[in-house]
Amino acid sequence: xxxxxxxxxxxxxxxxxxxxxxxxxxxxxxxxxxxxxxxxxxxxxxxxxxxxxxxxxxxxxxxxxxxxxxxxxxxxxxxxxxxxxxxxxxxxxxxxxxxxxxxxxxxxxxxxxxxxxxxxxxxxxxxxxxxxxxxxxxxxxxxxxxxxxxxxxxxxxxxxxxxxxxxxxxxxxxxxxxxxxxxxxxxxxxxxxxxxxxxxxxxxxxxxxxxxxxxxxxxxxxxxxxxxxxxxxxxxxxxxxxxxxxxxxxxxxxxxxxxxxxxxxxxxxxxxxxxxxxxxxxxxxxxxxxxxxxxxxxxxxxxxxx
Amino acid sequence: xxxxxxxxxxxxxxxxxxxxxxxxxxxxxxxxxxxxxxxxxxxxxxxxxxxxxxxxxxxxxxxxxxxxxxxxxxxxxxxxxxxxxxxxxxxxxxxxxxxxxxxxxxxxxxxxxxxxxxxxxxxxxxxxxxxxxxxxxxxxxxxxxxxxxxxxxxxxxxxxxxxxxxxxxxxxxxxxxxxxxxxxxxxxxxxxxxxxxxxxxxxxxxxxxxxxxxxxxxxxxxxxxxxxxxxxxxxxxxxxxxxxxxxxxxxxxxxxxxxxxxxxxxxxxxxxxxxxxxxxxxxxxxxxxxxxxxxxxxxxxxxxxxxxxxxxxxxxxxxxxxxxxxxxxxxxxxxxxxxxxxxxxxxxxxxxxxxxxxxx
Numbered sequence: 001x002x003x004x005x006x007x008x009x010x011x012x013x014x015x016x017x018x019x020x021x022x023x024x025x026x027x028x029x030x031x032x033x034x035x036x037x038x039x040x041x042x043x044x045x046x047x048x049x050x051x052x053x054x055x056x057x058x059x060x061x062x063x064x065x066x067x068x069x070x071x072x073x074x075x076x077x078x079x080x081x082x083x084x085x086x087x088x089x090x091x092x093x094x095x096x097x098x099x100x101x102x103x104x105x106x107x108x109x110x111x112x113x114x115x116x117x118x119x120x121x122x123x124x125x126x127x128x129x130x131x132x133x134x135x136x137x138x139x140x141x142x143x144x145x146x147x148x149x150x151x152x153x154x155x156x157x158x159x160x161x162x163x164x165x166x167x168x169x170x171x172x173x174x175x176x177x178x179x180x181x182x183x184x185x186x187x188x189x190x191x192x193x194x195x196x197x198x199x200x201x202x203x204x205x206x207x208x209x210x211x212x213x214x215x216x217x218x219x220x221x222x223x224x225x226x227x228x229x230x231x232x233x234x235x236x237x238x239x240x241x242x243x244x245x246x247x248x249x250x251x252x253x254x255x256x257x258x259x260x261x262x263x264x265x266x267x268x269x270x271x272x273x274x275x276x277x278x279x280x281x282x283x284x285x286x287x288x289x290x291x292x293x294x295x296x297x298x299x300x301x302x303x304x305x306x
Numbered sequence: 307x308x309x310x311x312x313x314x315x316x317x318x319x320x321x322x323x324x325x326x327x328x329x330x331x332x333x334x335x336x337x338x339x340x341x342x343x344x345x346x347x348x349x350x351x352x353x354x355x356x357x358x359x360x361x362x363x364x365x366x367x368x369x370x371x372x373x374x375x376x377x378x379x380x381x382x383x384x385x386x387x388x389x390x391x392x393x394x395x396x397x398x399x400x401x402x403x404x405x406x407x408x409x410x411x412x413x414x415x416x417x418x419x420x421x422x423x424x425x426x427x428x429x430x431x432x433x434x435x436x437x438x439x440x441x442x443x444x445x446x447x448x449x450x451x452x453x454x455x456x457x458x459x460x461x462x463x464x465x466x467x468x469x470x471x472x473x474x475x476x477x478x479x480x481x482x483x484x485x486x487x488x489x490x491x492x493x494x495x496x497x498x499x500x501x502x503x504x505x506x507x508x509x510x511x512x513x514x515x516x517x518x519x520x521x522x523x524x525x526x527x528x529x530x531x532x533x534x535x536x537x538x539x540x541x542x543x544x545x546x547x548x549x550x551x552x553x554x555x556x557x558x559x560x561x562x563x564x565x566x567x568x569x570x571x572x573x574x575x576x577x578x579x580x581x582x583x584x585x586x587x588x589x590x591x592x593x594x595x596x597x598x599x600x601x602x603x604x605x606x607x608x609x610x611x612x613x614x615x616x617x618x619x620x621x622x623x624x625x626x627x628x629x630x631x632x633x634x635x636x637x638x639x640x641x642x643x644x645x646x647x648x649x650x651x652x653x654x655x656x657x658x659x660x661x662x663x664x665x666x
Contacts (some may be wrong), residue, residue: 202358203391205378207456208408217404221395 027088035170051281058274082259086279089239089256091157092170096177099236103178104185104230109219111186112193125186128179137176137247144172168250181237185230191224193219228291237286256280309334310460310492317350317516326348326366326516332460332494339484339495339503341539351460351513356385357496364467368459379408384453385462389469392437393407398424398448399433399572405456423451443474450482454489460632463495467502479506489528500540504528512536530573534659536584541590544632547661548587550577559587559658562629566607569653579660584661592653594634596623596641597648606650607632611641625649 004300024031058073060066076082111121128136143149146165154160196219204214220227241255249255256276262271310332317325325347332338340348353359355366357378363371373381384405399420406416423462424430427447437445446466453461467475483506486493498502503510512519512527512535520532524540531537534545549560558565559572577585578611597606609627621639624648625632630651641647 037481062499132549199389199391200354200393203380203385203393204381204404205358206356206385207405207452208379209404210377210379213408281501287656 054274055278057271058278060271062269062271066271072272073279075272076275076279082276085256085259086283088254090283092173092177092233092245092255093239094251096174096181096238099174100178100181100185100234101227101230104182104234105189105227106183108186108189108193111190112196114305122190125183129183134243136180137244140172140176140179141167143299144175147202157231167248168252170249172248173253175246176248177238177241180244181234182234184237186228188229188233189223192229194221196222228262231291232288235287237285240280309369310494311365311367312351313365313367315351315354315366316362316376317347317354318362319358324516325361328513328516328518330511330518330521332492334459335490336490337483337493337495337506337508338511339497339507339509340511340513341500341503342455343349343495343539344498346498346513347516348513349464349496351603352385352464352494352496355379355460356383382459383462384456384458386449386453386466388464388466390449390466391592392439392445392449396436397433398429398435398437398440401437401448402451402455404452409456410611419455420451423455426454426488427451427481442470442501443478446470446478450485454485456487457491459493460492462616463493465497465499468497468499474500476478476505482506499556506538507589509514510540512539514539531657531659533586534657534662537657537659539589540634543571543588543590543657544594546587546589546629546632548585550583550585550658559585561587561607566605570655570657571652572656573654577660586659586661588659589651589655590618591622591633591635591652594632594636595650596625596634596636597650598645599648605653605656606648608646608648609647611643611647612642614639614641 023036033209055208057064059068059070061071083187107121109123111118128267141148142204144167146167147163148167150166151160151163155163166175195260200218200222201214204218205211209217240260242255242261245253245255257280260273260276260280263269263276267273312328312330315325315328316323328347328351330629340351342348350359354361357373357376357380361374364374368382373383390643393404396404401422402423403416406419416596420433421430424432427450429447430443432440432448437448440448449466452561470478479502482493482495495503495507503542504648509521509523510527511521514535519539520536522530526541527536531540534543536547546561548566551558551560551565558564559584607627607629609625609632612624612626612631614624615622616639620635620637621637622643623634625634625662627649634649
């Protein structure tokens with residue numbers, strides 16, 4: 001008998017649905033609220049709240065409840081060691097980001113312009129992600145250490161006479177960063193270069209611009225937003241990273257991420273760690289704003305096409 | 307000596323022969339079109355002249371010099387692309403000035419010439435707009451101005467009007483012609499649209515399967531086609547497979563194994579002399595006559611009116627006969643669907659061509 005009643009229920013459900021739809025159609029602001037609210041809630045609970053808590057922690061003398069103080073920030077700006085670590089972190093980040101972006105752009109460019117096996121190469125670019133980060137770092141230790149794979153190979157071909165022992169140096173950290181973050185640069189560059197219409201390149205050549213001028217006045221400006229995205233995806237994590245410099249860099253290449261980790265895990269000075277974190281976040285946001293002011297739009301990979 | 311000479315031009319893509327030993331000349335100030343179905347190789351010819359493809363063999367002489375091997379940016383040729391290829395990150399004025407800038411023209415002279423161009427294409431005051439803010443027709447004008455401003459020896463067009471609606475296209479083609487007269491620049495226009503090509507060109511090159519079928523003015527191609535492909539491509543034509551017989555020196559044509567056509571005035575570009583037996587008998591729809599009788603006479607076929615399309619000034623009839631459907635275009639609309647009629651033609655309005663395998 002239930003089957004006889006089903007059409008009626010279905011009709012009711014359909015009616016109700018339609019009613020609900022028209023109810024929403026007449027209330028566009030409620031509709032937008034319902035769409036925006038759930039993700040906003042997730043962001044608030046998992047991102048904004050921890051950030052606020054971190055800022056709160058950074059203004060306390062110790063673990064709460066504790067009296068408020070500005071001491072953590074004072075310590076940061078008055079002790080030269082922290083400022084020099086921040087500066088060194090900025091320099092390493094800039095160097096690694098620039099190198100990664102240059103290499104990544106070259107790879108993406110050749111994938112789009114010259115290669116017929118783009119999918120295969122794209123797969124090769126993504127493949128390192130399948131292996132754990134730490135394992136890949138230990139692989140690099142093996143390659144870079146004195147009399148490691150690199151030294152053995154260079155000695156074998158006669159390029160060097162003495163082992164180099166690149167490990168535990170500034171260069172080793174740069175190599176590690178470039179290796180880890182290269183895919184994150186290649187992907188947005190690839191996306192934005194493949195949006196670029198070959199006819200625009202042809203048109204530029206047709207109007208008298210040689211390959212270099214064409215690259216500078218068409219290809220580069222048209223992929224500007226993709227480059228910005230790559231810079232952000234690579235630069236931000238490098239600025240805060242601590243494992244790579246710890247494993248490949250040794251004691252001379254301390255980065256701010258290592259100090260923060262140390263404050264939370266070993267020194268148990270959470271308040272100072274929080275102050276450092278907030279400072280790092282502030283620097284990153286300041287750089288993003290500068291990038292925006294310089295005319296970048298990080299959310300549009302496809303150039304300025306409609 | 308012609309101003310632009312294409313000689314023995316050939317292009318192979320792997321085992322595919324796209325352009326097969328093409329020769330033609332263009333005179334300075336001429337508006338010439340390459341007309342052909344898609345895949346006929348016309349765009350490839352254009353891209354070889356522009357320098358985007360290198361020919362397998364042949365010469366491209368522009369003002370006397372063979373430019374084969376020169377990159378596009380060293381050729382005095384500009385192109386208007388099918389999708390226009392306006393630079394989306396530059397303003398209208400910057401787009402137009404792009405070529406001048408590459409040529410090292412000083413800024414104030416660039417400015418003057420951009421203004422002059424904007425006037426010619428009727429876009430005064432559009433300097434600072436961006437391409438995406440413009441309508442399709444306005445974008446066409448910017449693309450035209452960007453190519454024209456460099457005053458090239460030859461301006462190439464790769465079907466740039468294809469994306470416009472009919473009205474706008476007709477308007478733009480009139481304007482193109484005017485601009486060409488004003489500037490005196492040589493235009494080479496590639497299209498599959500015979501209407502556009504016939505309307506604007508001084509001469510047309512009909513291309514098929516990478517080979518030139520015929521070169522001539524629109525009138526020449528329509529009135530004196532070399533072969534049934536040209537006859538079919540330039541205007542409509544009825545093609546009847548036939549066999550050529552010769553009795554007592556008079557010409558007789560068998561259609562469907564019966565002698566249906568007799569006469570000595572058939573337009574014959576060499577079928578009789580070359581001894582072709584299997585031929586195509588081609589007659590334009592407006593050269594067809596329809597008579598109420600179905601009597602089998604010379605130069606006539608009996609049939610039934612399948613449908614009629616009233617077009618105002620004329621009426622088009624489709625008539626089913628035992629040799630296929632024949633199209634006739636008449637000034638009167640006196641016949642009705644289902645009428646038994648006789649379709650006839652006079653021998654001097656019919657063409658005889660060597661038989662071609664039809665490319666449906």
